[in-house]
Amino acid sequence: MKKTIRVGITSIGSGVGQSVINSCRLSELPLYVVGLGHNPMAFGQYDCDDYDTLPSIYSDEYIDQLLYLCKKHHIEILIPGLDDELYNISKNIEKFKSNGITPIVSSTKMIELCRDKVKMSRVLNHFTNSFVISHDKESLVEAYNNNEINFPLIAKPRSGFASRGLLVIRSVDDFDIINNDHVVQELAIPHKEDINYSSFVSNLEKGLVSQVSEVSVQIVVSKDGRIIGKCATLNKLNNGVPIEIIPFENASVWEDLGKIIPYFLKIGLRGPINIQGRMTEHGPKWFEMNARFTGITGLRAMMGFNEVDAMVRDAYDINSTDTEIELNNKRIGMRQVTDRTVTFGRNADLDNLVTKTGFYPWKNSKKSVLVTGATGFLGNHLVRKLIDTENVETVICLLRNENKAKLMYGNHDKVKMVSDSDIEQGLLNFGSIDVLIHAALGSVYEEEAIAKELAYTSWILNMAKKFHIPSIINISSQLVYGASNPAVWNEQDPVSPKSPYALANWASELMVSSIHQDNVQTSTTSLRLSSLIGPDKGMGMDNLPYPLSKETIKVEEIKGSSQCPDFLVVRDAADAIISLLNMDSSKWKPIYNVRSGVPLNRDEESFQIN
Known part of the structure; x- marks a missing residue:
């Protein structure tokens, strides 16, 4: 590349x-x-x-x-x-x-079709009757005389944009306000079950056209005429500009557009096209087309549908596959002053509103979880538990040793492995991730290795911030408290990291907390783990408590140290993380100490989250 x-x-x-x-x-x-x-x-x-x-x-x-x-x-x-x-x-x-x-x-022929709404209506209604009938003033009068007009109609300037200058034509008496610069269209009124139907009709009686319940379809076509992405959203607009978007799926939309897309490809559709309409009592009705990117292209990209990226890749044949880009239908987009995405459960009123649209898979969909450090001591146990977790759909392992990961997890259909090479090529779609579990800092103690891991932490958390990943769990260590060791650490105890490794953990906690401070819609927490033990190759035999005994854990004096270490069985640490996934993430505390609870004097394996 x-x-x-x-x-x-x-x-x-x-x-x-x-x-x-x-x-x-x-x-x-x-x-x-x-x-x-x-x-x-x-x-x-x-x-x-x-x-x-x-x-x-x-x-x-x-x-x-x-x-x-x-x-x-x-x-x-x-x-x-x-x-x-x-x-x-x-x-x-x-x-x-x-x-x-x-x-x-696209080709000039395709662009001309989009620009001329009268021509668009006449040409495309040969394929489907779902495009609103459009007239210039002369053809409007002729159609009226032939009893082919159903009021109300809408008149808009040919050169207008963002739905400005709209006029409601209620009867033939309003024909006088139409000039040769207007295009006149039949009005697409939302179906009666639409949540905005009543307000739409009420405003229409006042001569106003509400910009609600608009279906916006975005289709992206490769240089060789292949569809490489398509999605639909239900939009609310302000002065023609979408400000709220909800993922929308309806079979009749794609069935209808499937009748005209071949014609578009034939006359030279390349790149993006946006088609706008409403769902009416008679199915979809389309009234606008633009062969370009739109004002919510960036918002869609935050939701996993990066059509600009897809077109650049297509132009350079970078990782060209038959896989289409897809919108993460678990995200809702809002575009007020800046772009933002929100996940289910953050706002009850929003949840309610989206539910009423009749399409809300985001509520019931399983999570896509990204795990760093997936081949480490903790990561190995965690990934296996995630595989068995009911509400987890996909476990994405971000790793640097793909062969090791394949030995650990084989070709499990729930696990997706992403390597450094994949990252460099941009094959990791951060817009599709629901939870990030950052466990990559691991047990590295050499200063150079720690510096590399900290740079990696900065990168992954920056990506999570940019894409508004809804939930982030950061794995830290109780070493951030310092060298002294009371019986039980408390989350309110002051931190005093004494080693580069402890300092790196504290730095990662600060980075994570700053993400939540910048965007309260992102839930974050850091788990401060005590030392991990367990039957695993990742547990070195030189680490405590094995020097004390290779067969049993006993309370004995550790010569040369005043500390009384607390050890946590690794599978219990993994269970603690799973328990957080099953919680409402908006209720997470900033910090949790995760430990056995009784330093070096534990006959049974357990953990606590305070």
């Missing part, structure tokens, strides 16, 4: 441009992002690696200047941010390709 891939993004001050930038930042590919726009105060430019100024997209010199800047910055992938750029770039696509630049755009 190339050292870096240089991606140019236009109109970075727009919601779409910012969303594409966010998606690039969520990709594990080595992307160097160059922002292109004409507003020096564009929010998105300050999230880019570099920035340059373009003239207005309506300028005669726009294409030549865009091409010049692409060559200047050695841009390899070009992603337009606005509708009006798509057609112009598509029309001049060979100029870019001949200079080694790949624009992510």
Whole structure:
């Protein structure tokens, strides 16, 4: 794979441009992002690696200047941010390709179909009757005279965007407010069982069109015309901008769109396309199409559906497989001031609202758990218990020794192994993870090894933070308390790490707690374990308590030490972690001491969580 891939993004001050930038930042590919726009105060430019100024997209010199800047910055992938750029770039696509630049755009024929709603209605209703009938003023009058019109209708400016300038046409008396710049469409009213039906009808009587219960479908097509991802969400909008999205599945949606997708592919659909509509009494009704990324592309990426990453991979044939990217339907998206995802159980009112939509697998779905240190002493026992845990669907083992892991877990269908090489290639989809259990710090005591493990900890926790992984369990040590050893440590006791290893554990705890401080929707906890023992190759015979006795554990004086160590059976430590998984994570405490409870004087194996 190339050292870096240089991606140019236009109109970075727009919601779409910012969303594409966010998606690039969520990709594990080595992307160097160059922002292109004409507003020096564009929010998105300050999230880019570099920035340059373009003239207005309506300028005669726009294409030549865009091409010049692409060559200047050695841009390899070009992603337009606005509708009006798509057609112009598509029309001049060979100029870019001949200079080694790949624009992510469809054919001009496909873009023309999206831009002309009257044409879209006439052409696509040959395949299915689910596209709302659209008229210009002349054809509207003709249809009315032929008794083909059912009121109310909606009129919108041809050049409008974000649903601005909408007019409700209740009768023929309102025809006078329609001009030649309007396109007039039949209105897609939510079905009567929709939770927003009553408010929609009530507002319609006042001449208002509520932007609720809109179904948004995003489809991503490879350069060779293969669908590499598709998803649907139920959206609420504010001035045409989605602010709340709920994963949505309905067989009739895909059955209906399946009738027209082959035609789209035939006329040159490549890259993304967004199709908008509503579920009505007569099934899906579609009223808008845009062959581009959208303002919630970045939010979808946080939910595992990174279509920008998928298109860059497709352009460079990086890990191209038949596997489609998928939306994590256990996440709900909110886009107010910034992007955020929320998991089930964080807010009862939200849970209620989503449940009423009739599609809520997130409530009942099993967890996807990412485990670091999966081949270590504790990790080995933990993974085996996770495999047997009912509410765990997938155990993703993030490891550096794949052969060792295969010997431990074989080819268990519940276990997915991810290697360093996989990570470098961006094959770990953090958006699909529900719980991170970080147990990689392990029993390393050499300073150089500790430094490497701490850097690894920083990386994995940063990824968890970026993707809003809902729950994080960090495995720490009671060595953070220091050298002295009272009978039982208390979570409120002051920490005083005396060794590099203890200090590294304390640092990992601070990193984890800061994630929760930045985003209270992420539940975090650190488990401070006492020394682990148990029948396992990971338990060294040089470690206590084996020097005391290789057959039994007895209370004896440890010469040269004033400490009276507490030992915890490793499988009980794993049980403690499982018990946390079965709890409501929002109720977790920041710190738990996990120990046997009676230092070096224990006939039975047990653990405590205080």
